[in-house]
Amino acid sequence: MHQPAPPAEPRHRTIEAPAGRLHLVEQGTGPLVLLVHGFPESWYSWRRQLPALAAAGYRAVAFDVRGYGRSSKPAATDAYRMLDLVEDNVALVRALGEEKAVVVGHDWGSGIAAASALLRPEVFRAVGLLSVPYAPPGGPRPTDVFARMGGDEEFYVSYFQEPGRAEKEMEPDLRGWLAGFYAAMSADTMPAQDDPDPHFVTRTGGRLRDRFPGGKLPAWLTEDDLDVYVGEFERTGMTGALNRYRNMDRDWEDLAPYDGAPIRQPSLFIGGALDASTTWMADAIDAYPVTLPGLVSSHILDGCGHWLQQERPEEVNRLLTTWLASLRD
Numbered sequence: 001m002h003q004p005a006p007p008a009e010p011r012h013r014t015i016e017a018p019a020g021r022l023h024l025v026e027q028g029t030g031p032l033v034l035l036v037h038g039f040p041e042s043w044y045s046w047r048r049q050l051p052a053l054a055a056a057g058y059r060a061v062a063f064d065v066r067g068y069g070r071s072s073k074p075a076a077t078d079a080y081r082m083l084d085l086v087e088d089n090v091a092l093v094r095a096l097g098e099e100k101a102v103v104v105g106h107d108w109g110s111g112i113a114a115a116s117a118l119l120r121p122e123v124f125r126a127v128g129l130l131s132v133p134y135a136p137p138g139g140p141r142p143t144d145v146f147a148r149m150g151g152d153e154e155f156y157v158s159y160f161q162e163p164g165r166a167e168k169e170m171e172p173d174l175r176g177w178l179a180g181f182y183a184a185m186s187a188d189t190m191p192a193q194d195d196p197d198p199h200f201v202t203r204t205g206g207r208l209r210d211r212f213p214g215g216k217l218p219a220w221l222t223e224d225d226l227d228v229y230v231g232e233f234e235r236t237g238m239t240g241a242l243n244r245y246r247n248m249d250r251d252w253e254d255l256a257p258y259d260g261a262p263i264r265q266p267s268l269f270i271g272g273a274l275d276a277s278t279t280w281m282a283d284a285i286d287a288y289p290v291t292l293p294g295l296v297s298s299h300i301l302d303g304c305g306h307w308l309q310q311e312r313p314e315e316v317n318r319l320l321t322t323w324l325a326s327l328r329d
Contacts, residue, residue: 010050015095018087019079020072024063028054032098033324034089035062038107038131040178040241042069042232044225045106048313049320056321063092065112067240069232077163080243082115082251089116090123102324104128104268106309107277108244115255117263126294126327128268128320130308132277133284136291138259142248153200156208160245169207170238175230180212182221185306187274189218199276220310266294268323270316272304296323 010027025043027050035046046062053060064071066088067080074080089112093101103124105113110132117127118137139145142157149155160166170177183189184198191198191213198211217226233241269285269292271278278285278300288295299319301312309316 008054014070015092017066017072017091017095018084019066019074022063022066022072022088022092023070024061024092025050026059026061026096027051028057028059030057030059031324031328032059032061032093032096032101034092034101034103034113035060036089036103036105036109036112037062037065037068038105038109039244040181040229040233040238041107042229044228044232045307045310049309049317052313052317052321053324056324058324059096061092061096064232065109067243068236073236073240077243077246078250080240081247081254082112083119083254085112086116086119090120093123099123100125102126102128102327104130104320106130107132107306110134114263115251117265117267118258118261121265124265126266126268127263128270128323130270130316131272131275131306133269133271133281134263134267134288134291135281135284136258136260136262137252137255142252150200150203152203154203154206156199156201157245157248159201159208160242163239163242163246166208166242167238169209174233174238175226177209177212178229178233179217179221179226180209180214182226182307183213183216183218184211185275186218186220187272187303187305187311189213189216190274190305218305218307218311220307220313262291262293264294266296266327267292268296268319269298270308270319271298271300272306272308272311273300273302274304275306275308277306296326 010025014021037045043062050060103113110129114134117124146155146157196211
């Protein structure tokens with residue numbers, strides 16, 4: 001019996017985009033699937049999905065979001081607003097010679113994927129959301145919400161808002177900081193329930209890393225994997241990545257015309273049962289019959305933390321390819 005040839009190796013290239021340039025990695029042929037990473041990652045967080053999607057008959061493309069990796073890093077803080085990131089995604093689809101794509105995102109990438117589907121439904125025919133549920137635009141101003149969340153402590157999103165502040169904690173020891181951040185949100189290394197929550201900092205002189213678990217890397221992250229992430233951020237610094245958080249009020253204003261709007265395209269959600277993004281936003285998941293009327297399937301992975309596609313690559317690949325196959329019917 002003839003066995004299909006394995007997909008060709010991933011190919012790196014850059015394309016022109018509103019950001020200046022975007023670095024992408026593509027593998028396979030077939031319908032285009034755009035993979036959008038979150039914080040603090042890069043295209044590399046999709047390394048286990050590229051070959052699986054290619055083998056299933058798709059053209060899988062992971063890229064460095066503006067401000068990350070080998071993509072351009074505009075200097076202006078407001079160059080990282082959601083409207084600009086959506087236009088980057090559209091530019092990618094066009095530069096790849098396609099009219100339409102499926103967009104899949106994790107963490108901040110989930111928000112970028114959702115906004116892409118909401119604002120440009122003629123381009124993004126389906127949307128997959130990993131870890132961060134869809135919540136329609138609207139509601140109170142984000143910085144007001146985050147300021148109230150901490151009580152006596154400060155929520156990490158508020159901590160990230162002030163330019164330069166978080167960078168002073170992260171950049172002197174990027175390897176230690178990234179290892180600790182990844183471990184703090186991984187199922188096998190996250191702090192115990194009774195330990196101080198690593199999503200918050202002490203208001204007077206506190207640092208996020210004070211609450212990171214020490215020593216052990218999560219099972220999904222090898223020293224070589226960590227080398228890749230550290231190498232990217234050693235070169236770029238952390239400001240481009242952090243600027244995403246510094247635009248949340250701008251996004252709230254920019255997306256006001258879409259207040260409460262549902263995403264109607266076929267959609268998929270995958271969350272981790274131990275991921276704060278999933279548990280804190282349980283109400284958003286409950287609202288999916290209204291907010292994601294095109295939802296094909298929704299999954300919560302037991303015993304899984306925040307880094308879904310790296311913690312559980314085989315399971316995530318199976319869910320993604322099953323969902324993608326349903327779009328062809």
